[in-house]
Amino acid sequence: MSIKIILADDHTIVRDGIKYLLEEEENIDIIGEASNGIEALALIESKQPDILIIDVRMPEMNGIEAVTILNQKPAKTKAIVLSMHDSEEYILKSIKAGAHGYLLKDTDKKEFIKAINTVYDGGKYFSGDISNIIVSNYLQNTAAPQQIIAPKLDENQFGLTKKERQILPLILSGKTNSEISEILQNSKRTIETHRFNMMKKMNVKNLVELSVKAASLNLN
Numbered sequence: 382m383s384i385k386i387i388l389a390d391d392h393t394i395v396r397d398g399i400k401y402l403l404e405e406e407e408n409i410d411i412i413g414e415a416s417n418g419i420e421a422l423a424l425i426e427s428k429q430p431d432i433l434i435i436d437v438r439m440p441e442m443n444g445i446e447a448v449t450i451l452n453q454k455p456a457k458t459k460a461i462v463l464s465m466h467d468s469e470e471y472i473l474k475s476i477k478a479g480a481h482g483y484l485l486k487d488t489d490k491k492e493f494i495k496a497i498n499t500v501y502d503g504g505k506y507f508s509g510d511i512s513n514i515i516v517s518n519y520l521q522n523t524a525a526p527q528q529i530i531a532p533k534l535d536e537n538q539f540g541l542t543k544k545e546r547q548i549l550p551l552i553l554s555g556k557t558n559s560e561i562s563e564i565l566q567n568s569k570r571t572i573e574t575h576r577f578n579m580m581k582k583m584n585v586k587n588l589v590e591l592s593v594k595a596a597s598l599n600l601n
Contacts, residue, residue, distance in 0.1 A: 383410040384501050387428065389421035389435040389444070390463070395486070399434065402490050409497060418442030422450060425458050431501055437464040437471055445471075445478045449554075452479030459500050472507070482506040545579040548572065552591065 386403075388396045388411060396414050403409050413428050415421040417439045425433060433451065435444040448460045461482035462475040475483050481500045484493065485508045496506040541549070544565075551561045558576065562569045585591045 383408050384432060384497060385410050385412045385428070385430040386432045386434060386497070387411075387413040387415065387421060387424050387430045387458075389415040389418065389433060389439070389447070391416045391436065391439045395436070399493075402493055403497075406494060409494075416440075418444060418447030418450075421447050425451065425456060429456070430458050432497060433458050433460045434463055434497075435460055437462055437466065437475070445474050448475065448478040448480050461496060461500055461506070467508075484508045539579075539582045541579060541582060542575075545575050545582075548575050548579065552576065 386409060388399055390396050390399075393416075400411055403411065412430055413424040415424055418435070419442045421433060421435055422442075424430075433448075435447060437444045444460075444462055444464075448462065451458060451460060459481040460479065461484060462471075462480045463484050463486060464471055465486045467485055472483055482496050482505060484496055484506075488496070488508055492508065496508075499506040544567075547565060548561060551564060556564070558569050558572045561567075562572045565572070580586070580591060583591065
């Protein structure tokens with residue numbers, strides 16, 4: 382039985398390179414290709430692959446966003462993030478999103494195949510060029526990456542309201558305004574207003590800055 386894979390990268394030459402790398406493997410079958418996260422999620426819905434190999438940086442929806450959404454659904458597909466970057470930020474964000482593996486684009490054929498088989502068999506695989514200390518420390522300190530934990534702010538240093546403190550962990554877990562409105566039973570417009578006020582209080586302009594600042598809070 383072959384391992385069914387979907388490739389997602391906005392560069393055709395990268396996808397062709399991966400296909401060339403894997404074409405002689407009898408137990409691996411590339412069943413679809415996508416140029417962004419939105420296309421990848423649509424293909425997963427229709428084809429139900431075993432593994433998604435996805436680039437970190439793509440237009441419309443990047444790899445980390447796509448993996449986050451994928452892991453919010455009861456899908457069997459496991460994601461391996463592919464990147465040119467070995468930065469701690471990308472690695473940890475990928476793990477938090479629910480990726481089962483992280484490979485650098487210069488990974489050789491032997492390691493690529495090993496990663497695919499390891500993830501398919503239920504394990505996790507991170508490129509040998511990536512610090513094992515970073516990964517292990519993160520996994521040890523994150524008992525349940527997908528669990529939503531309400532933040533307990535030290536003396537509520539940013540002056541957040543009770544509702545804003547409910548919204549913060551939901552935003553950090555990758556929920557959209559529409560999803561948060563359903564969870565908290567508030568209108569989308571209300572959630573948008575709370576989100577705007579919270580980001581203003583915390584003096585952040587985007588989700589990346591919000592994540593960095595939230596990391597300094599007491600979330601335990």
